[in-house]
Amino acid sequence: xxEAFNPSSVAFPAALxxxxxxxxESDALTALARLVHEDLQACNQTIVQRMQSPVELIPRLAAxxxxxxxxxxxxxxxxxxxxxxxxxxxxxxxxxxxRHVRLAAAVEFIHTATLLHDDVVDESKLRRxxxxxxxxxxxxxxxxxxxxxxxxxxxxxxxxxxxTVLQILARAAAxxxxxxVLQLMTQNDLTTSEERYLNVISGKTAALFAxxxxxxxxxxxxxxxxxxxxxxxxxxxxIAFQLTDDALDYVADQQRLGKTVGDDFREGKVTLxxxxxxxxxxxxxxxxxxxxxxxxDQREEDLARALGLMEKHGAIAATLARARDYAxxxxxxxxxxxxxxxxxxxxxxxxxxxNRSR
Amino acid sequence: xxEAFNPSSVAFPAALxxxxxxxxESDALTALARLVHEDLQACNQTIVQRMQSPVELIPRLAAxxxxxxxxxxxxxxxxxxxxxxxxxxxxxxxxxxxRHVRLAAAVEFIHTATLLHDDVVDESKLRRxxxxxxxxxxxxxxxxxxxxxxxxxxxxxxxxxxxTVLQILARAAAxxxxxxVLQLMTQNDLTTSEERYLNVISGKTAALFAxxxxxxxxxxxxxxxxxxxxxxxxxxxxIAFQLTDDALDYVADQQRLGKTVGDDFREGKVTLxxxxxxxxxxxxxxxxxxxxxxxxDQREEDLARALGLMEKHGAIAATLARARDYAxxxxxxxxxxxxxxxxxxxxxxxxxxxNRSR
Numbered sequence: 001x002x003e004a005f006n007p008s009s010v011a012f013p014a015a016l017x018x019x020x021x022x023x024x025e026s027d028a029l030t031a032l033a034r035l036v037h038e039d040l041q042a043c044n045q046t047i048v049q050r051m052q053s054p055v056e057l058i059p060r061l062a063a064x065x066x067x068x069x070x071x072x073x074x075x076x077x078x079x080x081x082x083x084x085x086x087x088x089x090x091x092x093x094x095x096x097x098x099r100h101v102r103l104a105a106a107v108e109f110i111h112t113a114t115l116l117h118d119d120v121v122d123e124s125k126l127r128r129x130x131x132x133x134x135x136x137x138x139x140x141x142x143x144x145x146x147x148x149x150x151x152x153x154x155x156x157x158x159x160x161x162x163x164t165v166l167q168i169l170a171r172a173a174a175x176x177x178x179x180x181v182l183q184l185m186t187q188n189d190l191t192t193s194e195e196r197y198l199n200v201i202s203g204k205t206a207a208l209f210a211x212x213x214x215x216x217x218x219x220x221x222x223x224x225x226x227x228x229x230x231x232x233x234x235x236x237x238x239i240a241f242q243l244t245d246d247a248l249d250y251v252a253d254q255q256r257l258g259k260t261v262g263d264d265f266r267e268g269k270v271t272l273x274x275x276x277x278x279x280x281x282x283x284x285x286x287x288x289x290x291x292x293x294x295x296x297d298q299r300e301e302d303l304a305r306a307l308g309l310m311e312k313h314g315a316i317a318a319t320l321a322r323a324r325d326y327a328x329x330x331x332x333x334x335x336x337x338x339x340x341x342x343x344x345x346x347x348x349x350x351x352x353x354x355n356r357s358r
Numbered sequence: 359x360x361e362a363f364n365p366s367s368v369a370f371p372a373a374l375x376x377x378x379x380x381x382x383e384s385d386a387l388t389a390l391a392r393l394v395h396e397d398l399q400a401c402n403q404t405i406v407q408r409m410q411s412p413v414e415l416i417p418r419l420a421a422x423x424x425x426x427x428x429x430x431x432x433x434x435x436x437x438x439x440x441x442x443x444x445x446x447x448x449x450x451x452x453x454x455x456x457r458h459v460r461l462a463a464a465v466e467f468i469h470t471a472t473l474l475h476d477d478v479v480d481e482s483k484l485r486r487x488x489x490x491x492x493x494x495x496x497x498x499x500x501x502x503x504x505x506x507x508x509x510x511x512x513x514x515x516x517x518x519x520x521x522t523v524l525q526i527l528a529r530a531a532a533x534x535x536x537x538x539v540l541q542l543m544t545q546n547d548l549t550t551s552e553e554r555y556l557n558v559i560s561g562k563t564a565a566l567f568a569x570x571x572x573x574x575x576x577x578x579x580x581x582x583x584x585x586x587x588x589x590x591x592x593x594x595x596x597i598a599f600q601l602t603d604d605a606l607d608y609v610a611d612q613q614r615l616g617k618t619v620g621d622d623f624r625e626g627k628v629t630l631x632x633x634x635x636x637x638x639x640x641x642x643x644x645x646x647x648x649x650x651x652x653x654x655d656q657r658e659e660d661l662a663r664a665l666g667l668m669e670k671h672g673a674i675a676a677t678l679a680r681a682r683d684y685a686x687x688x689x690x691x692x693x694x695x696x697x698x699x700x701x702x703x704x705x706x707x708x709x710x711x712x713n714r715s716r
Contacts, residue, residue, distance in 0.1 A: 148535035154528040170512040177506035
């Protein structure tokens, strides 16, 4: 913790140049990232530059979570959607042609701020297989650096100068917080309806996906119809992505997902797999869920039983089937846009989001 | 906690109509608030309207901290500065004439969000003499509702539509977070220089005072010189206000300040009174400060000893003298503006900020 922060030491998995990426697991997300590789590199540079502060704990803590990597999915969506809409190649696109890059960085800052606050709220010790920022730097610093990154996101938007973009992302930020509070209220509540659960993930996950995509269309000066199509794509993809995460929490192993199996279970998080298994369960099974989830009274063998009940009632398969339905809706949003490598890569990335194993 | 939220039950001390305020302690802040009473009422209405959400815990928690009252100093400054600049009476002031009201609400939302996060960071149990939001609703909800109010502040600014205002307040929000992180890093550190301490309070307190005042000049379409003058006024007032708070923490009693004496001492917060007493202290006295502040090893009789040492070295008087210097600088910023009741009331309010006993 005593070392000076060195921005060049921050690694960005999703933005590796093709030669460095060789030998890595090749997937549709990586393929999409390669198509917009230079934009992503520029975005990562913007992120590193703009998380600087004379208060040295800020870049140090921010680097910890930024360097941890993750899929960098949201800025990738902003960049890919802008490119899909032809930005910045058309004559009417004034400026430096880097609006999508700056706004992708703003989107990632909002996401990173919410991750920092989430880990404090969930008391998480791990994030993507590494110690979480709150575990290393404490809850206090995580809350405050989250606030800093959130403010920085708005500074980047102000520099961009579009009130439409500001409106989209300010609204998204409020909606994320609403989703998180709703999640807090439904936590441990097995009577949560599927509709209410969808409201939670619409807020906490899909709102930012939707905004990230919509912003791409806005910088390209696309029609309201195209903006709405990409907004819808992002929204449905966000739901699909979160449902897949919720399912994988009960199947992935620690090495692959970067977190232990059953984290949601241990936290008493009511996700769709649990709701499906509870709904279909016998009276005795429901008492099991009551004790473990509603009353947070868990013993060592309970996770295995939970996995067994999910298997019995096909809860994981049903959750993934729902995810694939949303992915199909997301892909339908692409019909409006010109065919080509980028559109194909986006469609593949959407498929990957629901077929991944981590 | 189970009751439905009723917005009309939220009380706003600073905006009491004159007849209801009768019998209250009359001070210069109340006098200033009376001069812009209708604007403050409108601002309070905006606050109540805009803290609504279908997620009912949000307005409930927000009402808890908003209703707790406080001086509502920052929105008062935005409104008073706008009025001082003649807003909205001049012909060139287009729109509904309520820009200062909306932006005052945005300023208060940013302030409220930082209070919610501060109380989590400081693990405070009391705020203005009442149970703090985190004590009642938990840290998790406080973090998330803070995020919500912060996002709502930006939504209000987007509605206003001025990129200049957005820039000022986004920058202020980032600076507040920097100041708070710096405070976290200097906490318990008796070698903190007075300059570094001033950097902390410039960020955590003065940045928002400065922005609140500057925004008033911006909505009135005032010259860059007038904007800078009011920004400076707010900045110096913010420093003066915080220094006074830091001094009062060692003198006020619980009933009057709404918090117990010596909160900062118990939290090991290095404020100017401590730094002055430490600097002037004997080797033995310094060992006392080392144990109680740096090592957080406190016994029941230590606060009395700390108060005694401050008295011995005139630390409170010296801190208040510094505060009065800054208040004088703040008042100098008024010279540019037309004389009248409002200018006089602002000058009196600045004096009051450093001469108050709570």
